[in-house]
Amino acid sequence: QSALTQPASVSGSPGQSITISCTGTSSDVGGYNYVSWYQQHPGKAPKLMIYEVSNRPSGVSNRFSGSKSGNTASLTISGLQAEDEADYYCSSYTSSTYVFGTGTKVTVL
Amino acid sequence: EVQLVESGGGLIQPGGSLRLSCAASGFTVSSSYMSWVRQAPGKGLEWVSVIYSGGSTYYADSVKGRFAISRDNSKNTLYLQMNSLRGEDTAVYYCARGYNLLPGYWGQGTLVTVSS
Numbered sequence: 001q002s003a004l005t006q007p008a009s010v011s012g013s014p015g016q017s018i019t020i021s022c023t024g025t026s027s028d029v030g031g032y033n034y035v036s037w038y039q040q041h042p043g044k045a046p047k048l049m050i051y052e053v054s055n056r057p058s059g060v061s062n063r064f065s066g067s068k069s070g071n072t073a074s075l076t077i078s079g080l081q082a083e084d085e086a087d088y089y090c091s092s093y094t095s096s097t098y099v100f101g102t103g104t105k106v107t108v109l
Numbered sequence: 110e111v112q113l114v115e116s117g118g119g120l121i122q123p124g125g126s127l128r129l130s131c132a133a134s135g136f137t138v139s140s141s142y143m144s145w146v147r148q149a150p151g152k153g154l155e156w157v158s159v160i161y162s163g164g165s166t167y168y169a170d171s172v173k174g175r176f177a178i179s180r181d182n183s184k185n186t187l188y189l190q191m192n193s194l195r196g197e198d199t200a201v202y203y204c205a206r207g208y209n210l211l212p213g214y215w216g217q218g219t220l221v222t223v224s225s
Contacts, residue, residue: 001170003153036211038154045215046146046154051208089154091211096159097167098144098211103153 004029004090004101011107017078020104022090023071030071034093037066037075041086049088050075082108111135111214113204118219125194125223131187131204131216139182142207145189147200148218157202158189172198194223 005023012018022029022037029035035053038046048057050066053073063078073092077084085108090101117129129145145157158168158178166178177190187204201220205212 034210036208036213038212040154045203045217046212047215048208048213051211051213055209057208057213087153091154091156093210096165097169098156098159100146100154100156 001094001097001099004092004099006088006090006101006104008102009105009107011109012077012080013109014080014082016080017076018080018106020075020077020088020090020106022073022075022092022101024073024092024094024099025071028071028092028094028099029068029073029090032093033068035066035068035073036091037064037073038089038091039084039086040089046089077106080108084108111206113206113214113216115202115204115216115219118202118221120222120224121194122225123195123223126190126192127194127221129189129191129202129204129219129221131189133185133187133206136206137182138180138185138187142210143178143180143187144205144207144212145176145178145187146203146205146212146215147198147221148203149197149200152200155200160187191221194221196223199223 037050201218206214
């Protein structure tokens with residue numbers, strides 16, 4: 001049950017696009033299309049942004065998109081806005097259990 | 110509207126026990142995948158446990174044998190019984206309802222502090 005690997009921080013200017021990677025193994029990210037992404041602002045509960053690799057729940061901006069290639073999933077935020085500054089976590093299903101990523105702090109310059 | 114409200118956190122001495130509750134509304138706990146996820150101060154999210162709609166339960170290695178997840182269908186409530194608590198169990202504990210399997214709807218969390 002090792003955590004998925006994410007970059008510690010990613011930054012970008014307003015209006016730019018950024019991509020956060022989430023690297024696992026063939027036992028988790030690479031083995032299932034059950035990868036979710038969460039946004040967490042300080043002191044708040046996580047919020048689901050992407051589920052099943054690339055699907056957005058109702059109400060989530062279409063500026064957020066997800067994809068997967070092999071053992072690595074990615075979250076792209078386009079048209080970066082100040083309100084996107086937060087921590088982001090990926091998560092994957094892995095044989096009846098779940099695993100989270102190490103987390104990425106997104107800074108809007 | 111889906112709502113999850115955790116309770117039961119607090120200060121507990123090492124080796125002690127605590128039971129967390131998660132009262133649900135807007136859906137049926139027994140028909141859902143329900144998880145506990147924790148977050149140590151200043152750290153990332155860590156999955157703790159899941160109970161599937163069929164009743165199967167699974168745990169992270171870090172809590173296996175010490176924690177037990179359960180539900181009370183009549184109260185539509187999820188529980189986490191935590192025994193033999195350690196300092197490293199100090200965290201905000203969130204309950205979450207599955208959204209197409211993985212956690213999707215989250216409660217506001219309850220803080221557990223293990224310290225003498």
